[in-house]
Amino acid sequence: MGSTTDRASVASSARGRAVHDPSRGPSRGPGPAWALAVVVAANVLVVLVLWASNGNPGELLDGSGPALTSFGRLAGLLASCFLLLQVxxxxxxxxxxxxxxxxxxxxxxxxxxxxxxxxxLTHALAVALGYTLVDRAGFRGELWTIVTTFPGVLLATAATALFVMIALTSMRWARRRLRYESWHLLHLYAYLGAGLALPHQLWTGADFLASPLATAYWWTLYGLALASVLVFRIGRPFVLSRRHRLTVSRVVRETPDVLSVWVSGPRLAHLPVAAGQFFVLRFRTGPGWTRGHPFSLSAAPTPEALRFTFGTRGDDGERLAGLTPGTDVLVEGPFGRLVPGVRTRPGIVAVAGGLGITPLVSLLQDAARTPGTAGPQATLVRRTSTAADQPLAADVAHLVRTGALRVVDLVGPRSTTGTAWLPEHLGHLPGPAALRELVPDLDACDVYVAGAAPWAEAVAADARAAGVPGSALHVERFAW
Incomplete structure (x- = not known):
């Protein structure tokens, strides 16, 4: 399967010619945080204007029944808008x-x-209550009549049930009990829910068809959502996979529960990928191969191969553990902004929790092999539960031997009394002070953080408190 020497030589060979890297060039951080808020607010404003132009505000003064019905229709329109923006x-x-x-x-x-x-849910409850008051009927009977006799409402009810299921399984307490593969499969039903809701709007949604402008807006939003899914979730990955014809070229067992897989292809040099990015991969072997898995690069990319390192404990773990050279790979990506080109300072501090070390090792290898970008000696702050639980240890050791890296190990159980991202024996230290003590040259460095979402967020919060500006802080949260 491969030895420690094999793994170290991969890190060394990464110093060769790189794959086409879109991250080179002027450093630039992500767009402003309010950009998405502006898009959402603009669509909400359009929905409100269209709703008002159909005479709905006047119904708010016509008594409690018409007011509830009108308010319920507005809630339904906003719900549809948010669902499509979510897609x-x-x-x-x-x-x-x-x-x-x-x-x-x-x-x-x-x-x-x-x-x-x-x-x-507000839409369904308000409309049912409104009709109940207008018809002077019982609530349950009126609700049953609406669901079973109004065109498209039965389908919309099924869609609502699907969305509620998805919402419940997205809550933190539920995600802790679900494997990623199971959660991902359940969430594919969101597309079915969006499709089931459309007939209701077409057949009974007066505001959907109230004017040519309203009809144009809603069809445009539905069309954009459908086209985006078809093009970017289906079409683009298909074309990318056909063009590059990637296959598994090598498999190495790092630990009993961690695997490294090399992927190669005849046109890999033309794949626009940067160190630190991740792909969604589908290995075409065994039942369940259609499920995609998000995996980060665990070595700096080269024209010959891309390496991914991941755990095999999930629902799909047994199948992934049996991967063999020659297996075809379908690929989506690359994704992620945890790349060299966002750096604003000469130095690098990489803070890794568990398998969060995978994208950071690729970044550190890239900095070591690229002339003029390494800056001062990089620092890796490596957080693990035990000294034996250190993925990619050979790659890290190679960077240390070449003088490109200084490693600070934080080993032990999690602190329960102090800063959550530190081990128990350092829990008495405030997080910002601990970060400055661990990394004396913090002010000259960009900070890259990768790990489980709550842990990574705790590190990022303490980095900001220690004076690291947002432009020099880059975080990848391992969450779903």
Missing amino acids: LAMARIPWVERAVGQDRVARWHRLLGFTSIVLL
Whole structure:
């Protein structure tokens, strides 16, 4: 399967010619944090204007029944808007991801999703109560009549049930109990839900068809969402996979639960990838190969191969553990802004938690091999539970031997009394002070952080408190 010497030689060979790297050139951080908020606010304003232009505000003064019905229709329109924006947010549109950052887009995706579910339930409850008051009927009977006799409402009810299921499985307590593969499969039903909701709007949504302008807006939003999914979630990965014809070229067992896989192809040198980025990979072997897995590069990319290192404990772990050379690989990406080109300072501090070390090793190798970019000696702050739990140890040791890297190991159980990202024996130190003590030249460095989401967020918060500006702080949260 490969020896320690084999793994170290890979780090050394990474000093050769690089794959085409889109991160080179002027450093530039992600776009302004309010950019996505402006897009959402603009669409909300359009929905409100269209709703008002259809005479709905007057119904708010016609009594409690018409007022509830009108308010419910507005909640439904906003819910539809947010659902479609949510689909667009995670369509993996390349220029959106590059301009704003995948982590920000993912946070907006979750916010829009939960908000849309609340609005959908508000829509159903307000409309049913409104009709109950107008018809002077019982609530349950009126609700049953609406669901079973109004055109498209039964399908919309099924869509709402799907969205509620997705929302519940997205909550933190549920995600802790679900494997990523199971969660990902459940969330594919969001596309089905969006499709089931459309007939209801067409058949009974007066505001959807109230005017040519309203019809044009809604069809445009639906069309953009559908086109984005077809082009960027299906078409682009298909074309990319056909063009590069990637296959597994080598497999190395790092630990009993961690695997390194090399992927190569005849046109790999033309793949626009940078150190620190990640791909969504599908290894075409065994049942369940259609499920995509997000894996970060664990070595600086070369024209000959890309290396990915990942754990094999998930639902798909047994299949992935059996990967063999020659297996075809379908690829989406690359994604992520944890790249060399966002650096604003001469030095690098890489703070890794567990397998968060994978993209950081590729960044550190890239800095060591690229003339004029390494700056002062880089620092790796490596957080692990035990001394034996250190993925890619040979690569790190090679960088240390060549003088390109200084390593600070934080080993031990998590602190329960102090700063959460530190081990127990350092828990008495405030996080910002600990960071400055561990990295004396912090003010001359960009800080790259990668690890589990709560841990990475704690490190990032303490880095900001220690005086690291947002332009010099780059975070990848391992979350779903």
